[in-house]
Amino acid sequence: MPDRYVLAVDQGTTSTRSLVFDRGGRMVAVRQREHRQHFPRPGWVEHDPMEIWANTRWTADQVLADVGAAGGVVALGIANQRETTVVWDRATGRPVLRALVWQDTRTAELVSELCARPDAGLVPERSGMAIAGYFSGPRLRWILEHVPRARERAERGELLFGTMETWLIWNLTGGPEGGRHVTDVTNASRTLLMDVRSCRWDPDLLAFFGIPAAMLPEIRPSVGMLGTATALAQPLPITGALGDQQAALFGQACFAPGEAKCTYGTGSFLLQNTGTELVRTRSGSISTVAYQLAGEPVRYALEGSVAVAGALVQWLRDGLGLIGTAPEVETLARTVADNGGCYVVPAFSGLLAPHWRGEARGLVAGLTSYVTKGHLARAVLEATGWQTRDVVRAMAADSGLSLPALRVDGGMTTNNLLMQFIADALDTPVVRPMVGETVSLGAAYAAGLAVGVWSDVEALRRNWHRAAQWTPSPETTRALTAEYPRWERAVQLSIAWGAP
């Protein structure tokens, strides 16, 4: 039997990548194109959906050409930046304005108005998530309020809403000529418009946010037929779609309750599988949809998103000029043995999980004349470790599930000092898989599973191999447990500092 391959499109915040994986889960080809970041005003972040669509098509066609016609690519899966919001004209395929990116904070005022409404309790009750500018519902509402005639046109069914995977699937399957208007359940769960139990659009939530049902895509399982990509040089069935963090959970083969992964990129995103059980959260983690296989019940996860992880290292490089490249932070941090009493709380634009304090602002605590740039570098890395501990603690309180090991991925996993610190701070082994491209691998897994490239999730589990492991040292763990209250105090100070 000839080899069968799967194409994954990873539509991310800074670039769009198309990758081809073989049955062993190994990457055999990749193409990438960056897109422009638009910052029209402070706090506003936009992407051009047409540029992203063009990049998707180009990278996919190129990578298909790279593996050749005999390559045997049999399915397409999509992973996408979550919560980024697009509204477009059904007849022309033109967006009514650029996409509002997940980092965009223009809905802050709208969100506080919505939170103040007496019926605001409905949102966390039904959607499983608190009202926050982080999710796409408020962005959609903002667009309907600010684009002339948008609401009436949406009510007449002339405008369509979608997160990035919806936009891409619609275009891949024909656009104005019969494009399929669908979303996957993980992306839908990030809108605040979906009932997290029934996984359907909720009429009361739509009424609360003032969203016309006519503009919403059909909600589909993450693994299953979504349409045929006729716009590509080689037509392919689209059989998988997941939000990027859920895709990473899938790519890390976290299929059993308790299994968790954390992606360390610009921010850090920890997801823990909680099985078919929706966990009610009280401690600051979010209950979210992990994935759904067609014909099976939805699997849920707890999520802890931290806004600033690698971004703090970038700040050390670009803002302070203390290092030339991001990996050099480890070299600088290793010039000293400890943090010298210094703590950095990177609340650049508030704190997400588990604190959810938008008003918090960053601080450097514990400065004395003893502190050098080495200590500062160490405090910068430790901040990411401490924040992981904050999130893991909140999740343990919410789910009651123990964490057997933390599976990690992302650029910061080449930082041995940080990975060891996280293992020590959590008192849990930290393991890195052989394939670091977990987001795109997850999209490929989802798509390949649907068409039988892999028989079941156990086959995917067998593809997962450990490339490195950091084991906690009991003495360091004890010392860090004793030190943890100082970090917590620094966090409280950063919240107090930002208070009006």
Add this chain to the structure above:
Amino acid sequence: MPGTVQSVERAAAILHVVAGTRGALGVTDIAEAVGLAKTTTHGLLRTLLHVGFVEQDRETGRYTVGPGLRRLGSPLDVNEVRSRASNWADALAARSGHTVRLATLAGEEEVVVVHHVFRPDDSAQELEVGVALPARTTGLGKVLLAHSPEPRAARNAPDGRATELAEVRARGWAAERGEHEPGRGCIAAPVRGPGGPVVAALGVSGPVTSLFDGRGAPRGLLLGMVTDAAAAVSRELGYGGA
């Protein structure tokens, strides 16, 4: 005493102009500043780009100082090397089925492991990053000694080692067949930085019998996988131009 080499002088003049400007410069600006024809300037810039002394913005086509010049004289940061090598090292471990290690020279007698990817069989293994290994008896060490610009004591040693290191240099890879640990072996190749110096060695290690055949030659496709991965990491580090 021969006269000066004109093109080196001109290249130096271009670097003065590019390095002395805050923003990026177009080829016309640079040609005017150094008083040369645009085609001559363009040719010199292409060469400087190739060696990494200038870099060119893909969208505007304008030039700034390149990473090769910024790093001139300072060794490549080992954490930077690990970060750039990571994807290739993972792929090498996945394809070969063996342990992958990346090492740099620490003095004349030892090498230090700067990156380690486990053998992909999920058996218990311990991370060896930071571990020092003898330079003379390991494949990683032989590659680094063979290409070391430091005092040539090791290379000029009177025994057979000098011959072996000369061979490593000539053929582009080194073998370890149980000299360090009985029954254990390694196939290693050089990783080059901008401009060509060897900055690290990349190798697969495992039982001698699974790496080499009965006549001591590397098995099957292993050697190609190692040299390809080392070449890919070298490109990633800026060797061979932009």
